[in-house]
Amino acid sequence: MQTDTVKHIGIIGTGMMASSMAVLTTGHGCKTSVLARSPQRAQSCRDDIDSFYREITDNKLITQKQSDICKGYLNFAFTYEEMADVDVFFECVAEVPEAKHTVYREIEKHCPNVKVICSVSSSIVADDLVKKAGKYRDRIIVTHPFNPPHLVPFFELAKGADTREGVVEFAVEILEALDRKPVVLKKTVPGFIGNRLQFALWREVLYLVENGIADPGDIDTCLMYSFCPRYTSIGIFEHFDNGGMQLNYNVVKTLFPVLSDEKNVPGVITEKIEAGDMGQKTGKGFYDWRNVDMDAYRKRVSAPYWKFFNWDIPEE
Numbered sequence: 001m002q003t004d005t006v007k008h009i010g011i012i013g014t015g016m017m018a019s020s021m022a023v024l025t026t027g028h029g030c031k032t033s034v035l036a037r038s039p040q041r042a043q044s045c046r047d048d049i050d051s052f053y054r055e056i057t058d059n060k061l062i063t064q065k066q067s068d069i070c071k072g073y074l075n076f077a078f079t080y081e082e083m084a085d086v087d088v089f090f091e092c093v094a095e096v097p098e099a100k101h102t103v104y105r106e107i108e109k110h111c112p113n114v115k116v117i118c119s120v121s122s123s124i125v126a127d128d129l130v131k132k133a134g135k136y137r138d139r140i141i142v143t144h145p146f147n148p149p150h151l152v153p154f155f156e157l158a159k160g161a162d163t164r165e166g167v168v169e170f171a172v173e174i175l176e177a178l179d180r181k182p183v184v185l186k187k188t189v190p191g192f193i194g195n196r197l198q199f200a201l202w203r204e205v206l207y208l209v210e211n212g213i214a215d216p217g218d219i220d221t222c223l224m225y226s227f228c229p230r231y232t233s234i235g236i237f238e239h240f241d242n243g244g245m246q247l248n249y250n251v252v253k254t255l256f257p258v259l260s261d262e263k264n265v266p267g268v269i270t271e272k273i274e275a276g277d278m279g280q281k282t283g284k285g286f287y288d289w290r291n292v293d294m295d296a297y298r299k300r301v302s303a304p305y306w307k308f309f310n311w312d313i314p315e316e
Helices: 016-026 039-058 065-069 096-110 167-178 194-210 217-224 236-243 246-260 265-273 294-308
Strands: 009-012 032-035 073-079 088-091 116-119 141-143 154-159 181-184
Touching: 009 016, 016 032, 016 065, 032 194, 039 065, 039 073, 073 167, 088 096, 096 116, 116 167, 141 167, 154 167, 154 236, 167 181, 194 217, 236 246
Parallel strands: 009 032, 009 088, 032 073, 088 116, 116 141, 154 181
Antiparallel strands: 141 154
16 A cells, blocks of 8 residues: 555445455555454454455456455454554444444444544435434545445545544545545535436436436446446536537527426336336346346446556565
């Protein structure tokens, strides 16, 4: 890791986000401890970490020897006392304020040298995260990634009213040392940048489906083979600037009045929930998943991100 300001990284949680974060930090030679509530959860997390590293080696981005070296930086803890010397935390627990508040109280009680607590919250703003915090309320911030963060390089950071000067800048330094692409919001807002953009698009495609304009498969074909690939190499502001303001003005004037402004959960979602069609986990949602090759699907999910893999792998 290209910074000597971090001695020990702690990860709270054992789900997929926590597992991926552990791959990211150990893959950069950072001493990392993952807090698990039971040996079973620790083993499940370790299995996920092994799977992530296996995928990286299968893509010939690192060798098996390098993978083993990286995993040597990993430790599992079962109490906060075992993490007493951690100076940087990534909190990856459920998107429930009470669960996060409990984590922060335990960190304050047992970890005296904390410089920053980075929550991977996808919607809860920093001011709500710190509501029950004590001495560390000035260093709890949002560092929201997209899953899995060891592959997807983007992180969006947001501070709160009580965030101490220098905390966000320190978090940016850490993430850049982890070869991520962090941006800092000028003002905090629910959903931050990424989820607001993603769900604005999601609202519109649900409108198209619900009103019989297009099927989910046709919409996905449009996304995959029209403008989405463009935005992996240029930005949306670059694109519209290149097109010119007059064209932009004309299209906005025509389209904005007829775009969806739905404020409630659309019936096309609630009807599927009522029918028990919960998506891939039940075998059916907008798609029929029952005969889908999930290994091939996961490879497609990861494929666009391998080009960003440029880690300085530890040698010992």
